[in-house]
Every structure is written in C-alpha cells, then in structure tokens.
Amino acid sequence: MTLGLASGAIAAEPPALEAESAALEQVTSVSQLSDVQPTDWAFQALQSLVERYGCIAGYPDGTYRGNRAMTRYEFAAGLNACLDRVNELIAAGTADLATREDLATLQRLQEEFAAELATLRGRVDSLEARTAELEANQFSTTTRLEGEAIFALTSAFDGEDAFGNSLSDNPTFSDRLRLNLETSFTGRDNLRTRLSTGNTQGRGDLLEGALAFEQDEANDIGLEVLLYTFPLGDSTEVTVAAAGGASDDFASTVNALDGDGASGAISAFGTRHPIYYPVAGAGVGVRHAFGDKLELSLGYLAGDANSPASGSGLFDGSYGALAQLVVKPLDRLDIGLTYVNAYSNNPDAPAETGTGSFLSNYASLLDVPVVTNSYGVELSWRLSDRFVVGGWAGYTNSRNLSTLNGAIDRGALDIWNWAVTLGFPDLGKEGNLGGIIVGMEPKVTDSSIEGFGEDPDTSLHLEAFYQYQLNENLSITPGVIWLTAPNHNSDNQDAVIGTLRTTFSF
Structure with missing residues (x-):
C-alpha cells in the first residue's frame, strides 16, 4: 500500500504489491515503523495520524516506505478508510449525548416552566446588582x-478576703468589648488591630479567683493589640507585636478550656497556666513545627518597649522571654514543656502571675525589681469527642534585686501551682462546653527573705462552669468559683464567687 493509510480500502494497487497489501497491519505508535525517523519532514503529521486517529498501517516488514510513489486510486482508498475511522471515533464519543427526542422534551419543559425561569432570571439579576453595589461600597x-462583647453579672456569696474581712455580696454588672480588624495581604499573613474597653474590676483584697475577662478601662476605648503574623516557609510562623502581645499569640497554652475570657473557663487561673501571664508587651515570637509530633515556640516581649527612658525600652526594662516545646506522642495528646524568664522593675509590669497569694505577687505590691525563672509542664488529652482531661504543674523562683533602702533583705521565694481540668465538649448540645477545674493557685512554699516567711496553708481553687451556646453568635455561661482558705490562710473563711457571663460574637 503506497500511501500507507488504513488497510481495507486499497484499489488498483500494482500487482507486485498485492501480496504484501493483504498483510498490512494497523500500528498504534509511530515508533513501530522502522524507516520513520523524528528528523523526517512529515514526522509530526504521521505521528498524529497514528496515535490520535489510528488510521495508518505499515508493511509486514515493519516499514512505512514513505518515499514510494502512489496512484490516485490508492490515495482515494486510503483517505476514505481514514475518514471512516474518524467517524467511528466521533460516534463513540457522542453515543451518550442527547437525542432529538431529548431536545424536544427539554424544549417542552422550558415552555412549561417559562414563568418560573423568568422569576429565577429576575432574582439572579437582582443578586448581581446587589453584589455590584457591595463591591463598589x-x-x-x-x-x-x-x-466580641461580654456582659457579666457577678457576686460573692460568702467568705472572707485575704485579710479576713467579709467579702462584699453586692452584685455587679460589668462588660468587656473587643473589636478586631483582621487584615491579610497574601492570604497567609494577618495584621490584627484590636480596639477594646471594659469596666470589669478585680477584687483588690483577693487576688485568687480573678475573672478571665477583667479589664477596667472605665469603658474608654483604645488600642489594645497591634501585631502582624506571617509565615516563613511551610513550617514556621513569625509574630511581631507592636502593642499588647501575649504568649498565646505565638505559643499554645495546651488547655482546651482557654477561651481568653470570652468562652471556656471563667477565671484567669482556669483559663491557662499562670506561667504564661508574665510574657506580655511588644516584641517577637516564633512558632516552628517539626512535622506533626513536635512544635517549638520562642518569644520575647518587653513591657515598656516604646519608652527611651533609662530602665525602659526593648532591653533595659521589664520583659518576659518564653521557650516551649509541645510534644504530640498521640493523635489527641499534647504535652507542653515551658520555660519563662521574666524581669520587672515597676509595679505595672506583668512579671508575676497575677493570681495566687499576695506573697507570691510581692514584687508588684512592694514596687521592687525582681527576676523570675519559671518551669512548667502542661497536658491536654482528648480521650473522646466529648471528654478532655488536662492540667499543669509549675514552679517559679523569684529573686528581688533591691532592698528598698534596707527595708527588706535580698533573697528568693519558691512558688508552686498546679491544676487538673476536665472538659466536656458538646455537653447537651453541639457547641456547648462544660468544665471543672481543681487546683492550687500560686503559693509560696519557701523563702530566704527574712521577715517574709511563706504561705501558712493551702487554698484550693474549685471551679465549675457550663457554656450554653444559644446560636453561633450568642452564648450564656453560668459559673462558680470556690476558694478554700483564701490567700492560703485557713484562718480566712472559704469564699464563693458566682458569675453569669453572656458573650456576643460577630
């Protein structure tokens, strides 16, 4: 076959080739033709006819003989065979398409539902107009x-404060408001600008049992947080805080009950391990994941980073530095190992826990510079979809760096705290959360500062709450805190504090 097109359509072929023509075979790859080379001027055309349409045949000896002359009859026969092959491919590819009967049925349905289609067209036009307006404005x-807005009704029902005075049972109604502007420029980064205010006051005569949403700004709104988070590669995330940075911005607190005051635990102690609170201000934090089983967080935040005065600034004033490893040996088990080094040289710097006994917060009370080294271990184990067990234990060594002109001695305090937490996600309804916290807020167990001594007894922090999710934007959380031996002093009567927190989110 001189043209080499599909066999079976050969006519008026020279007698010398008739025997060979009967044995022509269809080829599926141009490489099966031994005398066809990629450098041949018609190679691409031949390859397309072979591999796309399957209408080229070769001689029994595996050749194509592309330079042999052919007759017009041969050309007509070969072209006809190739077109037949193309028609077969078209028929196979359109076998499942609509028939004329299908098209008639579709036309009849279109006429029957003309009114509904017109209504739908009008709705689509209206949506397009509204979308255009939204995009323009x-x-x-x-x-x-x-x-996020919190309304809270709170009252102390019974008990005494740290100094043996009866707690006021006068109910209070307070609030906290946060407005976050979340900005992303690449889809992976985030610039957070938070405006906030509130008027929820703490109980100055009792540090234990502090509420997680306490923020007394007399409802004067202002900038609370300004930070930028961005990725470095696929496993590293960097957070740069210009104002209001905190440890949980770049490190996990390893607690299923941590809702930062708006959800979860109602107390500051129940929200997270007190080791995290001294790390606050402006600075930088880095989180890096080593696969799925290990995570490292490092951060440094300064309390007076914006002040050029002596004893302030980024490195000459108060600061908190954190290093944390989170190990995930099992799919639902997180274990945190945390170290924090902090320094405070003014009473407003968060170098201490802000919870526990007055003695464990002596730096802020006496306005004395201190340096603290804290070590903690945290655990959160989701045993099932509806039960999470967790907790932590922590030790802090706090050393004062001044004698206040001889008023106190130089020395150090040993401070301990621990907690066991139980979480019940979706309790009674999807989105709900029940929680129980049992622990000991920071307590001084040993002191080398003459005249300071140590906390005489042990106070237990007992807390229970039930967060009921009315809808995705509104939750109501009743909760109660029971403090035995307030201020770690059994001479003080047990204190009971109740609150009803309502959280609006939008």
Missing part, C-alpha cells in the same frame, strides 16, 4: 471586622 478587600 465595601469597606476593604483585605480587612474583615470581628467583634
């Missing part, structure tokens, strides 16, 4: 607004 293509 949108606040930002990169920023979204998130809000």
Whole structure:
C-alpha cells in the first residue's frame, strides 16, 4: 500500500504489491515503523495520524516506505478508510449525548416552566446588582471586622478576703468589648488591630479567683493589640507585636478550656497556666513545627518597649522571654514543656502571675525589681469527642534585686501551682462546653527573705462552669468559683464567687 493509510480500502494497487497489501497491519505508535525517523519532514503529521486517529498501517516488514510513489486510486482508498475511522471515533464519543427526542422534551419543559425561569432570571439579576453595589461600597478587600462583647453579672456569696474581712455580696454588672480588624495581604499573613474597653474590676483584697475577662478601662476605648503574623516557609510562623502581645499569640497554652475570657473557663487561673501571664508587651515570637509530633515556640516581649527612658525600652526594662516545646506522642495528646524568664522593675509590669497569694505577687505590691525563672509542664488529652482531661504543674523562683533602702533583705521565694481540668465538649448540645477545674493557685512554699516567711496553708481553687451556646453568635455561661482558705490562710473563711457571663460574637 503506497500511501500507507488504513488497510481495507486499497484499489488498483500494482500487482507486485498485492501480496504484501493483504498483510498490512494497523500500528498504534509511530515508533513501530522502522524507516520513520523524528528528523523526517512529515514526522509530526504521521505521528498524529497514528496515535490520535489510528488510521495508518505499515508493511509486514515493519516499514512505512514513505518515499514510494502512489496512484490516485490508492490515495482515494486510503483517505476514505481514514475518514471512516474518524467517524467511528466521533460516534463513540457522542453515543451518550442527547437525542432529538431529548431536545424536544427539554424544549417542552422550558415552555412549561417559562414563568418560573423568568422569576429565577429576575432574582439572579437582582443578586448581581446587589453584589455590584457591595463591591463598589465595601469597606476593604483585605480587612474583615470581628467583634466580641461580654456582659457579666457577678457576686460573692460568702467568705472572707485575704485579710479576713467579709467579702462584699453586692452584685455587679460589668462588660468587656473587643473589636478586631483582621487584615491579610497574601492570604497567609494577618495584621490584627484590636480596639477594646471594659469596666470589669478585680477584687483588690483577693487576688485568687480573678475573672478571665477583667479589664477596667472605665469603658474608654483604645488600642489594645497591634501585631502582624506571617509565615516563613511551610513550617514556621513569625509574630511581631507592636502593642499588647501575649504568649498565646505565638505559643499554645495546651488547655482546651482557654477561651481568653470570652468562652471556656471563667477565671484567669482556669483559663491557662499562670506561667504564661508574665510574657506580655511588644516584641517577637516564633512558632516552628517539626512535622506533626513536635512544635517549638520562642518569644520575647518587653513591657515598656516604646519608652527611651533609662530602665525602659526593648532591653533595659521589664520583659518576659518564653521557650516551649509541645510534644504530640498521640493523635489527641499534647504535652507542653515551658520555660519563662521574666524581669520587672515597676509595679505595672506583668512579671508575676497575677493570681495566687499576695506573697507570691510581692514584687508588684512592694514596687521592687525582681527576676523570675519559671518551669512548667502542661497536658491536654482528648480521650473522646466529648471528654478532655488536662492540667499543669509549675514552679517559679523569684529573686528581688533591691532592698528598698534596707527595708527588706535580698533573697528568693519558691512558688508552686498546679491544676487538673476536665472538659466536656458538646455537653447537651453541639457547641456547648462544660468544665471543672481543681487546683492550687500560686503559693509560696519557701523563702530566704527574712521577715517574709511563706504561705501558712493551702487554698484550693474549685471551679465549675457550663457554656450554653444559644446560636453561633450568642452564648450564656453560668459559673462558680470556690476558694478554700483564701490567700492560703485557713484562718480566712472559704469564699464563693458566682458569675453569669453572656458573650456576643460577630
């Protein structure tokens, strides 16, 4: 076959080739033709006819003989065979398409539902107009607004404060408001600008049992947080805080009950291990994942980073530095190993826990510079979808760096705290959360500062709450805190504090 097109359509072929023509075979790859080379001028055309359409045949000896002359009859026969092959491919590819009867049925249905189609067309036009209006008047293509408002009704039902005075049972009604502007420029980064205010006051005569949402700004709104988080590669995340940074911005607190005051535990102690609180201010934090089983967090935040005065600034003033490893040996088990080094040279710096006994917070009470080294271990184990067990234990060594002109001696305090937490996700309804916390807020167990001594007894922190999710934007959380031997002093009557927290999120 001189043209080499599909066999079976050969006519008027020279007698010398008739025997060979009967044995022509269809080829599926141009490489099966030994005398066809990629450098041949028609190679691409031949390859397309062979591999795309399957309408080229070779001689029994595996050749194509592309330079042999052919007759017009041969050309007509070969072209016809190739077109037949193309028609077969078209028929096979369209076998499942609509028939004329199908098209008639579709036309009849279109006429029957003409009114509904017109209504739908009108709705689509209206949606397009509204979408165009929103796009033209949108606040930002990169920023979204998130809000959170807390209303809280709180009262002490019984007990005494740290100094043996009866707690006021006068109910209070307070609030906390946060407005977050979340901005992303690449889809993987986030610039957070938080405006906040509140009027929820702490009980100055009792540090234990402090509420997680306490924020007394007399409802004067201002900038609380300004930070930027961005990725470095696929496993590293960097957070740069210009104001209001905290340890949980770059490190896990390893506690299923941590809702930062708006959800979860109602107390500051129940929200997270007190070791995290001294790390606050402006600075940088880094989180790096070593696969799925190990995570490292490092951070340094300064309390007076914006002040050029002596004893302030990024490195000459108060600071908190954190290093943490989170190990995940099992799918639902997280174990945190945390170290914090902190320094405070003013009473407003968060170099201490802000919870526990007055003695464990002596630096802020006496306005004396201190340096603390804290070590902690945290655990969270989700045993099932509806039960999480967790807790922590921590030790702090606190050394004062001044005698206040001889008023106190130089020395150190040993401070311990621990807790066991039980969480019950989706309790009674999806989105709900029940929680129980049993622990000991920071307590001084040993002191080398003459005249300071140690906390005489042990106070237990007992807390229970039930967060009921009315809908995705509203939750109500009744909770109670029971403190035995307030201020770690059994001479003080047990204190019971109750609150009803309502959280609006939008």
